Amino acid sequence: MTAQIIDGTAIAQKVREEVKAKAAARIAAGKSQPGLATVLVGDRIDSATYVSMKQKACAELGMRSFHHHLPANVSQEELEELIKKLNADPQVHGILVQLPLPAHLNEERVLGLISIEKDVDGFSPINIGRLAQKGREPLFVPCTPYGCIYLLDEVGVQIEGANAVVLGRSNIVGMPAALLLIGRNATVTVCHSRTRNLPEICRQADILIAAIGKPQMVRGDWIKPGAAVIDVGINGVPVLNPDGTPVINEKTGKPKQKLVGDVHFEEVKEVAGYVTPVPGGVGPMTIAMLMKNTLRAAEIQDP
Numbered sequence: 001m002t003a004q005i006i007d008g009t010a011i012a013q014k015v016r017e018e019v020k021a022k023a024a025a026r027i028a029a030g031k032s033q034p035g036l037a038t039v040l041v042g043d044r045i046d047s048a049t050y051v052s053m054k055q056k057a058c059a060e061l062g063m064r065s066f067h068h069h070l071p072a073n074v075s076q077e078e079l080e081e082l083i084k085k086l087n088a089d090p091q092v093h094g095i096l097v098q099l100p101l102p103a104h105l106n107e108e109r110v111l112g113l114i115s116i117e118k119d120v121d122g123f124s125p126i127n128i129g130r131l132a133q134k135g136r137e138p139l140f141v142p143c144t145p146y147g148c149i150y151l152l153d154e155v156g157v158q159i160e161g162a163n164a165v166v167l168g169r170s171n172i173v174g175m176p177a178a179l180l181l182i183g184r185n186a187t188v189t190v191c192h193s194r195t196r197n198l199p200e201i202c203r204q205a206d207i208l209i210a211a212i213g214k215p216q217m218v219r220g221d222w223i224k225p226g227a228a229v230i231d232v233g234i235n236g237v238p239v240l241n242p243d244g245t246p247v248i249n250e251k252t253g254k255p256k257q258k259l260v261g262d263v264h265f266e267e268v269k270e271v272a273g274y275v276t277p278v279p280g281g282v283g284p285m286t287i288a289m290l291m292k293n294t295l296r297a298a299e300i301q302d303p
Ligand code: NDP
Pocket: 144, 167, 168, 169, 170, 171, 172, 173, 174, 191, 192, 193, 194, 195, 198, 211, 212, 213, 214, 232, 233, 234, 235, 282, 283, 286
């Protein structure tokens, strides 16, 4: 069997176009333009790149973005003051604090301060708590897991009644992905670094979501034939010559890198029914879902 490759880039583009049209319709109707505040603390290059991609997406979709870049040594009080100011600002519908924060800051307190109507990342304890409770609805679902479920729905994978296995239990991906699957009536097994017999557990999965940050760890013989495999991992690995030595970038003199997922794509696509590539699978969905959440935040606050 050769799996259907789930084209996250195309599906994300469709979501973005829908959001763009709805944002334009709001403005045409005299309602407020959706606005996202991004808060970056410090100078991590990866975090700065993610934030600038989010700002660019806002501009492309006709939304406003308000950027706040604070120094790495900002105090807890100053950061909390900013969040309170953004909570009170009617032009700001969504607040995104780029994680991770420097170690001296209390992330839990900061996320807990974001007003739940503006919590477009879905990480506030109230939104996560609601996700974990039967019969309660969070206002916002964390963007990456939301993107994973959206991809499954888009290609018509049945979630209800399926055996789902989630590799990873982080607050931002694994755990909320598992909670979403439970909410959709899948039977869910959550695996982590101390799980025994990982390959055996994976072989039971009709749906497998891999979010562990271990390059190409999930092999073809871990997969149940026909399963849907969603690869969240983004890992940089060196590009190798046929003799196993690293390929050197002529301009920089450094080893060339490429991105791979947590899944061994070439092996898994021969067994699975559906699989997401890296790049071009879950990655583009994360920002698309953030934009969808920001539009929703504007609709909630200014109906
Ligand atoms: P974390 O490091 O926070 O969590 C990793 C999880 O994987 C932990 O629960 C850990 O277990 C588990 N784990 C680690 N090693 C193993 C192992 N050998 N076997 C089984 N479980 C293991 O990572 P994130 O959840 O933040 O990210 C996971 C991956 O997803 C990364 O590659 C990241 O870059 C990517 N990512 C992609 C996004 C996207 O937009 N596509 C967004 C966010 C992340 P334990 O709890 O026991 O430590």
